[in-house]
Amino acid sequence: xxxxxxxxxxxxxxxxxxxxxxxxxxxxxxxxxxxxxxxxxxxxxxxxxxxxxxxxxxxxxxxxxxxxxxxxxxxxxxxxxxxxxxxxxxxxxxxxxxxxxxxxxxxxxxxxxxxxxxxxxx
Numbered sequence: 001x002x003x004x005x006x007x008x009x010x011x012x013x014x015x016x017x018x019x020x021x022x023x024x025x026x027x028x029x030x031x032x033x034x035x036x037x038x039x040x041x042x043x044x045x046x047x048x049x050x051x052x053x054x055x056x057x058x059x060x061x062x063x064x065x066x067x068x069x070x071x072x073x074x075x076x077x078x079x080x081x082x083x084x085x086x087x088x089x090x091x092x093x094x095x096x097x098x099x100x101x102x103x104x105x106x107x108x109x110x111x112x113x114x115x116x117x118x119x120x121x122x
Contacts, residue, residue, distance in 0.1 A: 009116030
């Protein structure tokens with residue numbers, strides 16, 4: 001059992017920045033691939049970013065490349081999502097995810113956080 005708790009969401013104007021954090025507890029964290037998904041009103045949950053257990057490999061959705069950065073500090077059992085140049089279309093509930101395999105779609109996820117709301121005003 002792994003518990004994930006997101007924080008750092010909020011309301012920001014377009015062009016602004018937010019940093020989301022996800023703190024993990026329970027079973028071993030460092031060997032899990034971690035990632036972020038988001039779900040906007042009326043839309044399906046979509047992949048945003050992922051990072052390997054070592055932090056040596058990252059992947060991003062095309063919509064956030066160059067603007068978002070995912071990182072992890074295993075000693076703190078924490079994964080981060082730095083979001084810059086935010087756009088109104090980034091508005092969504094953001095979910096932290098963990099997998100003992102890969103993180104690329106919702107079917108691969110073993111554990112989910114409760115989500116944190118990010119709202120970007122125009």
